[in-house]
Every structure is written in C-alpha cells, then in structure tokens.
Amino acid sequence: MKRGCRSCRVVGSAISPADVAIPLLEDISGKWKVLVFVLAYAKDEEEKQRLFMARSATLFVCQSCGSSHNKWAGKCEGCGEWNTIVEETPAERPPQGLGRVRGRVIEFAQMSGTSAVQPRRKTGIEEFDRVTGGGLVEGSAILIGGDPGIGKSTILLQAVARLSGEAKCAYISGEESVDQMRMRARRLGFAEAMVSLASATCVRDIISTLEKEKFDVAVIDSIQTMYIDNLDSAPGTVAQVRASAQELIRAAKRRGTCLLIVGHVTKDGQIAGPRVLEHMVDTVLYFEGDRGHTFRILRTVKNRFGPTDEIGVFEMGETGLQEVKNPSELFLSQRQHEVSGSAVFAGMEGTRPVLVEIQALVAPSSLGMPRRAVIGWDSARLAMVLAVLEARCDVQIGSNDVYLNVAGGLRITEPAADLAVAAALASSLSGVPVPSDMVIFGEIGLSGEIRNVGQLDTRLKETSKLGFKHAMIPAHPKTKDKKEGLRLTQIQHLKDMLSLFTEDTRP
Ligand code: TYD
Ligand code: MG
Numbered sequence: 001m002k003r004g005c006r007s008c009r010v011v012g013s014a015i016s017p018a019d020v021a022i023p024l025l026e027d028i029s030g031k032w033k034v035l036v037f038v039l040a041y042a043k044d045e046e047e048k049q050r051l052f053m054a055r056s057a058t059l060f061v062c063q064s065c066g067s068s069h070n071k072w073a074g075k076c077e078g079c080g081e082w083n084t085i086v087e088e089t090p091a092e093r094p095p096q097g098l099g100r101v102r103g104r105v106i107e108f109a110q111m112s113g114t115s116a117v118q119p120r121r122k123t124g125i126e127e128f129d130r131v132t133g134g135g136l137v138e139g140s141a142i143l144i145g146g147d148p149g150i151g152k153s154t155i156l157l158q159a160v161a162r163l164s165g166e167a168k169c170a171y172i173s174g175e176e177s178v179d180q181m182r183m184r185a186r187r188l189g190f191a192e193a194m195v196s197l198a199s200a201t202c203v204r205d206i207i208s209t210l211e212k213e214k215f216d217v218a219v220i221d222s223i224q225t226m227y228i229d230n231l232d233s234a235p236g237t238v239a240q241v242r243a244s245a246q247e248l249i250r251a252a253k254r255r256g257t258c259l260l261i262v263g264h265v266t267k268d269g270q271i272a273g274p275r276v277l278e279h280m281v282d283t284v285l286y287f288e289g290d291r292g293h294t295f296r297i298l299r300t301v302k303n304r305f306g307p308t309d310e311i312g313v314f315e316m317g318e319t320g321l322q323e324v325k326n327p328s329e330l331f332l333s334q335r336q337h338e339v340s341g342s343a344v345f346a347g348m349e350g351t352r353p354v355l356v357e358i359q360a361l362v363a364p365s366s367l368g369m370p371r372r373a374v375i376g377w378d379s380a381r382l383a384m385v386l387a388v389l390e391a392r393c394d395v396q397i398g399s400n401d402v403y404l405n406v407a408g409g410l411r412i413t414e415p416a417a418d419l420a421v422a423a424a425l426a427s428s429l430s431g432v433p434v435p436s437d438m439v440i441f442g443e444i445g446l447s448g449e450i451r452n453v454g455q456l457d458t459r460l461k462e463t464s465k466l467g468f469k470h471a472m473i474p475a476h477p478k479t480k481d482k483k484e485g486l487r488l489t490q491i492q493h494l495k496d497m498l499s500l501f502t503e504d505t506r507p
Helices: 003-011 019-025 031-039 045-056 126-130 152-163 178-188 201-215 238-254 276-280 325-330 379-393 416-432 456-464 494-501
Strands: 059-062 085-088 141-146 169-173 194-201 217-219 258-264 282-288 297-305 311-317 320-323 342-348 352-364 373-375 402-408 438-440 470-474 486-491
Touching: 031 494, 059 238, 085 194, 085 402, 126 297, 126 311, 126 494, 141 238, 141 276, 152 169, 152 194, 152 217, 152 258, 152 320, 152 352, 169 201, 178 194, 201 402, 238 258, 238 276, 311 325, 325 342, 325 352, 342 416, 342 456, 352 416, 352 456, 402 416, 416 438, 416 470, 416 494, 456 470, 456 486, 486 494
Parallel strands: 141 258, 141 282, 169 194, 169 217, 217 258, 342 438, 373 402, 438 470, 470 486
Antiparallel strands: 059 085, 282 297, 297 311, 311 320, 342 352, 352 402
C-alpha cells in the first residue's frame, strides 16, 4: 500500500475520493474492499460509474458456463468445471442509467387484433420440418447443437440444398474449405444445387455480405469459429461467441434472413459458451445419438414458433441423413423375444408416440458398493424405482449391480417409463421374460402406487399398430378392459405388476 501514501497527500486537498481511488483500484489486490469503501463517498452517479469502470477493467469468465468472477480460480463456482476460467476484457461499458432524457409513450395493441401469419419455408425433409414447427420462419434464428461428427453440417447442407430451388441460400463455414463442402454436397447428391458456399470467420465480413446479397436462408457453421475483430479474446471464448451471435442475429433479423447457427457442445452436453446463446435465438435444436449407432435424433428444446419436445429421427447412411418415418419400428427391429430383462415402453416424444425397448441387467456384484449404470434414462429415477421395489414390494436388489439401457440410443425423460423400467428389472432378477406381445407404461409414486399418464389413446393406437396384443397400464375407472384391439391390464400398485413373474399368476 505504498501508493496509498502518495494518495494521502491529495486527500488533504479538495480533490474528490474518486481521484484518489482510481489509480489505486487499477493496481492493487483486494480492490473490492477499497471500491465499496470509496463508492460510499462518491459524490454523484457519474463518479460512481467512473469508480466502477476502473474496477471492472478485467473480468474472469468461465468458458464452460459463462459465469463471471472477480478473480481467477482453478474451479468455477458456477458449474464446478476445472481450469475453465479465463481473463477477459469486457467489451461493453456498464449501463449508464437513463439520465434526464424522456422516452416516448408506448402504444399498446389489443389481444383481439389480427396479425399476419408467419410464412414458413418447408425443406421437404419432413423430420426436419417437424422439429422446426412446420418450416423455417423468415428472420428467425435457429441454434443447432450436438457432439462433433454427429451430423450437424450434413443435415444443414441437406436442408439448404433442398430449399435452394425456391430461396436464396448461403452456407458459411469456418471449419471447412469450399472444396470440402463441395465434396460433401456431391456425396449427398446435391452437386448442382444453387447454394452459395463460403469459408469465412470474420463476423464483420459476413454481415456486410449478408446485407449486400440479401439471402433468405444462411447457415453459420459454427459460431465457435467466428470472431469480432474489435474484441481481444480468441474465437470460441464466451465473449466472442456471445458478441458474434448477437451481431449476426441482429443483422439477419434486419434483412429477414433465416439464420441457422451451429453450436458445439461441451462434454456434459450443453451448448459451449454461455446459456445466453440459447436465450438469443428463437429455436434451439439438439442433435442426439450415439456415434456407435446409425440413427440420430434431432430434438426441439426451445421453439418460439412451434411446440417443443418434438423429435425428428434420421439414419446416417452413405448418402447423408435419411428420414426415419416410423421410429418405433426401427427401435424395436432388433428386439429378442422371450428374453428376461426386456420390456417395451410406449412413450411420447412431443406429439408423436414412440415405442422403445428398455433393457435391464441385474447381476451379482463383487463390489462393496454395487454399480448402477444407466444409458438413456435418468439415474436418479432409477435409484427411486429400485428403492420403491425394495421398500414397498420386498424385491431384494440391493447387493446386485444394475445396468439399464434404452435400446437404440434414445433418451427418455418421461416419468411414464417408470413401470416399464421396474418390469425390466424384476424380469432380469427373476429370469422370467415379460410377455413379448405386451407394452407397459405408468408412473410410479413413492408409496408404490401407479399413477396415470397423459395421451393414453395415442400410446395405445401406436401399440396396436405395431402388432402388440396386450398393454399394462395405470388403472382408471373410465378405461375399459379392451381398447384398439388390445387387452388392457390395469394396475393400481407396483406389486400387481410383479404377478407377471410368478408362473401361476401370469395373465
Ligand atoms: P458432420 O455433419 O460433419 O458432423 P458435425 O458437423 O456435427 O461435426 O458428420 C460427419 C459424420 O457423418 C462423419 O463421421 C461421416 C458421416 N457421414 C456419413 O456417414 N455419410 C454421409 O453421407 C456424410 C456426409 C457423413
Ligand atoms: Mg461440422
């Protein structure tokens, strides 16, 4: 605090505390304590702002979740990631307040008024159009996230190539050269499509180009490679990603261009960069799927122009992503009949019913703490189902390893899968298969009661369409014993389901 002594001399004169504090704030540690002290003495708002600016000259931002900290740390307090905090210089000044200038009075509109219907551009790829809510809306921004190599560039190139007949399309890549893009287009059978290709990363150049050329649809692949030249941080950092996206979206909205932005995901599956990216765009799509499997699922996470939770199912083949019109058939295609530890669940993905096989393996464990491995479902819900089976139904699983897998790489989030999971577990433990023409669904409560689930009729219709004869569902006084040609077994408690695995009580 030697500098402090120098400042002491000025404090004695009629100079304000800010003049003393600013040089101090710029190069001592523990700035916040000094700042809080001095802010209390600031004579007006403007002086407070100057003080604040001096302090906020540097900022430490987590590259994983985007939270900012006032000092560097090895571990981010926000998301728990290690070595993700990087020093950044904030681009924007802190808000200046409104000052004395008055704004104009806003005019309100009535709810009952009519508005023009948003025109949509359909790509003709039905699965893609479904997740976008029925086609691309003019001036909208769509973010597509997913693991590397999952097929983001492929689906977008296919989409713009299909649209190129009726709309002016551009594909701007910061990851591939024009030659690589041409090669991919040739492989997909779109060598002659009228799509403008460019390899660029400078946002200033891209915006000038978009403004001049007036494209209807533009793809930015990927936002992590784009940079704004008057920011100091490297491409891919939170500050760059946020600023680039903001500028691109603003420019696209001004021109009515539909912007499709590719975003990489971090290892825990979130779109890299701040979550604000998800707030800035109108639609967020996630590409899911295992690279070991050929099918891919495009899921709507947010959509300002349509329903969320819709999925589009594709299969990656020699000529790009092919649509899968009936996913249930695909997910059940490799099912083995009459094996224990397998149950078929009738789930809903958005507005569409999807039948999937749930596989469980309960095996004796050699570990002190048995393993619980889950793929495609929530591990906390598995723990709950296991606890209910043990506590309410006397099924002893505790000392066994438990493996649970949703076959085909689909991720299920519905609680309605509880009962099918419990059936697969009980079947594996007892070695008795679930009847192969039976579909199971229902939510399990903590006391072991089976709760009702939504869209019963849609689930049953799909079940019947795929040739199943029998369904185990939650009991409801209004549901009949037969529906859609299916025999319905209605149960009230988890114990009733276990009768499937004792020979003399099998339905
Ligand atoms: P890509 O779209 O480049 O992935 P992303 O942009 O999400 O990183 O997909 C690349 C993968 O898809 C790669 O592993 C090769 C495979 N692929 C095919 O199997 N068939 C095809 O016709 C194409 C174009 C790609
Ligand atoms: Mg790519």
